[in-house]
Amino acid sequence: MLQRDACLIINAGSSSLKFSVFLGSGKAELEAVINGQISGIGTEPRFLAKDASKRVLADQALEQSDRAALLGFLLRWIEREAEGVRLVAAGHRVVHGGTRFAAPVRLTPEVLAELEGLIPLAPLHQPHNLAAMKALAEVFPALPQVACFDTAFHQTQPWQSQTFAIPRELTEEGVRRYGFHGLSYEYIAQRLPQVAPELAEARVLVCHLGSGASLCAMRAGKSVDTSMGFTALDGVPMGTRPGSIDPGVLIYLMRQKGMGADEIERLLYHKSGLLGVSGISNDMRDLENSDAPAAAEALELFCHGVAKQGAALAGSMGGLDAVVFTAGVGENSTLVRSRVSEKLGWLGVTLDAAANRAKATRISAADSRIPVFVIPTDEERMIASHTLDTLAHGTARHALLAAE
Numbered sequence: 001m002l003q004r005d006a007c008l009i010i011n012a013g014s015s016s017l018k019f020s021v022f023l024g025s026g027k028a029e030l031e032a033v034i035n036g037q038i039s040g041i042g043t044e045p046r047f048l049a050k051d052a053s054k055r056v057l058a059d060q061a062l063e064q065s066d067r068a069a070l071l072g073f074l075l076r077w078i079e080r081e082a083e084g085v086r087l088v089a090a091g092h093r094v095v096h097g098g099t100r101f102a103a104p105v106r107l108t109p110e111v112l113a114e115l116e117g118l119i120p121l122a123p124l125h126q127p128h129n130l131a132a133m134k135a136l137a138e139v140f141p142a143l144p145q146v147a148c149f150d151t152a153f154h155q156t157q158p159w160q161s162q163t164f165a166i167p168r169e170l171t172e173e174g175v176r177r178y179g180f181h182g183l184s185y186e187y188i189a190q191r192l193p194q195v196a197p198e199l200a201e202a203r204v205l206v207c208h209l210g211s212g213a214s215l216c217a218m219r220a221g222k223s224v225d226t227s228m229g230f231t232a233l234d235g236v237p238m239g240t241r242p243g244s245i246d247p248g249v250l251i252y253l254m255r256q257k258g259m260g261a262d263e264i265e266r267l268l269y270h271k272s273g274l275l276g277v278s279g280i281s282n283d284m285r286d287l288e289n290s291d292a293p294a295a296a297e298a299l300e301l302f303c304h305g306v307a308k309q310g311a312a313l314a315g316s317m318g319g320l321d322a323v324v325f326t327a328g329v330g331e332n333s334t335l336v337r338s339r340v341s342e343k344l345g346w347l348g349v350t351l352d353a354a355a356n357r358a359k360a361t362r363i364s365a366a367d368s369r370i371p372v373f374v375i376p377t378d379e380e381r382m383i384a385s386h387t388l389d390t391l392a393h394g395t396a397r398h399a400l401l402a403a404e
């Protein structure tokens with residue numbers, strides 16, 4: 001049977017590992033063929049896989065075992081069940097590339113050691129991303145792996161966007177604004193000129209509104225500022241995170257309530273945001289469907305936060321030429337898009353209500369000074385494309401060295 005090269009994309013979290021498989025060896029022909037996840041890692045692992053038309057290919061409990069064994073199972077399953085697929089590379093979403101990694105990088109023991117050094121900057125995510133890479137190297141040492149970073153896209157920001165007004169020693173030690181969701185923003189930066197070529201050089205506010213949410217000020221396809229900072233806590237309210245909060249609140253919690261770092265971390269990462277304010281859910285759908293006043297308040301706080309940060313970022317760019325909504329809430333919630341746009345009305349944003357309801361690509365009114373778009377993001381495709389590019393250039397460079 002004809003075999004086609006494919007790339008495995010992995011997004012590893014604390015208890016789950018999301019994956020997708022892309023066929024193709026060039027950017028243009030990347031075709032998503034399978035996606036799924038192993039959930040319940042560490043408790044009751046379960047494997048789910050779907051094809052491109054969302055047909056379930058597998059849904060089964062797995063024996064409890066370590067990550068290496070679970071990844072071994074996944075790779076063998078792909079090679080057995082996915083007809084004609086030959087895995088030639090794995091690409092990983094890695095939350096933190098620090099200041100060193102401004103682009104995706106092929107995994108080597110030295111790179112891995114550097115990435116381990118960044119664990120203190122993202123203790124809740126980085127260890128899981130790295131554990132998946134180490135486990136994969138253990139079971140399939142010959143499979144090339146590439147790390148793609150959520151922070152990398154923001155490295156183009158000017159100094160003043162990346163720096164906190166704190167003593168310089170701390171900044172030099174790495175306490176600075178990194179920004180996240182970079183793979184999503186990079187994908188949008190590539191897609192927008194295809195949708196609206198006249199905006200290739202524009203000042204664009206991209207609203208990545210998912211269970212984690214952030215905004216990016218993009219000029220000519222490059223990040224100039226973003227709402228997330230040192231960690232993924234800053235910026236707009238999220239499913240379970242508060243977004244910007246006066247740091248004095250943390251001192252209050254420590255002094256007056258005797259709370260320690262772990263407790264504060266739980267409060268900020270898991271108990272705040274839409275969930276904390278509504279007391280009902282972290283899922284925007286539940287809030288939209290609820291009659292409870294606290295649900296409406298949570299929704300209002302979210303939209304207020306997005307519009308307020310959006311206006312601040314327009315200031316960072318020295319103006320605004322377009323708005324893009326993306327990710328779970330941005331792509332699906334007619335109500336959130338409409339509320340946020342209303343609040344940005346003074347900047348020249350007016351929606352076409354019918355286009356917004358219909359989830360059209362362009363949802364602004366014909367006479368809106370600022371065009372508004374809904375563009376579905378695709379971080380996995382971005383990682384696949386980076387993985388193949390990185391390996392191709394790596395190979396080309398090796399070939400060049402050999403020829404010299």
Ligand code: AMP
Nearest residue numbers: 210211212283284285327328329332333
């Ligand atoms: P993401 O993190 O990008 O996968 O986004 C997930 C979030 O998108 C969910 O937690 C929901 O809050 C939100 N979401 C998904 N579908 C809808 C919808 N139809 N209406 C409102 N919110 C939605």
